[in-house]
Amino acid sequence: MNQHLSLVSLVVADYDEAIAFFTRALNFELSEDTPLGGGKRWVIVRPRGQLGSGLLLARADGPAQRARIGDQTGGRVFLFLETDDFERDHARMTAAGVRFVGAPRHEAYGVVAVFEDLCGNRWDLIQSVKRN
Numbered sequence: 621m622n623q624h625l626s627l628v629s630l631v632v633a634d635y636d637e638a639i640a641f642f643t644r645a646l647n648f649e650l651s652e653d654t655p656l657g658g659g660k661r662w663v664i665v666r667p668r669g670q671l672g673s674g675l676l677l678a679r680a681d682g683p684a685q686r687a688r689i690g691d692q693t694g695g696r697v698f699l700f701l702e703t704d705d706f707e708r709d710h711a712r713m714t715a716a717g718v719r720f721v722g723a724p725r726h727e728a729y730g731v732v733a734v735f736e737d738l739c740g741n742r743w744d745l746i747q748s749v750k751r752n
Contacts, residue, residue: 627664627676628699631688632739635663638677641738645716646701648675667701675699690740697734697742706731706747713745720745 632638635653642648642665651674654662659679666674680686692698703709710724710733721742724733730748737743 625673627674629676629678630699630737630739630741631680631685631692632677633680633686633689635661635677635679638738639663639665642675642677645713645718645738647712690737692741695742697744699741700744700746703745703747706733706745710745 630638639650639653643650647668648665649668649670650663651666652662652664656662660681661679663677664674665677666672680689706724710720713735714720718735720733720735722734724731728749730746732744732746735743735745
């Protein structure tokens with residue numbers, strides 16, 4: 621059996637605002653933006669150059685979903701953005717206005733810093749330690 625994780629749905633307030641954040645601040649690519657009717661869209665963003673996993677930006681529909689914007693995991697780190705050059709990406713993201721909630725840390729598994737997306741969801745920017 622051949623399976624892979626394709627998309628993770630991220631509840632957002634506004635499609636265009638979310639697209640702008642992910643493509644400008646995080647340097648992601650807009651992979652797809654298809655109108656579905658009734659104001660809904662199928663919007664996928666991915667880290668630049670990636671063909672695999674991506675985020676489905678899902679505009680909140682109704683009060684229950686709006687209440688979850690920015691708090692999809694109760695304040696825990698939700699997503700992990702792995703990089704091959706932590707210093708480069710940390711500096712670029714900081715210059716783009718990304719809010720890091722603490723200084724970079726050196727852990728046994730790599731260099732990491734927690735940041736928040738435009739909605740307040742927490743992410744790790746991480747450069748993993750290569751293990752043999």
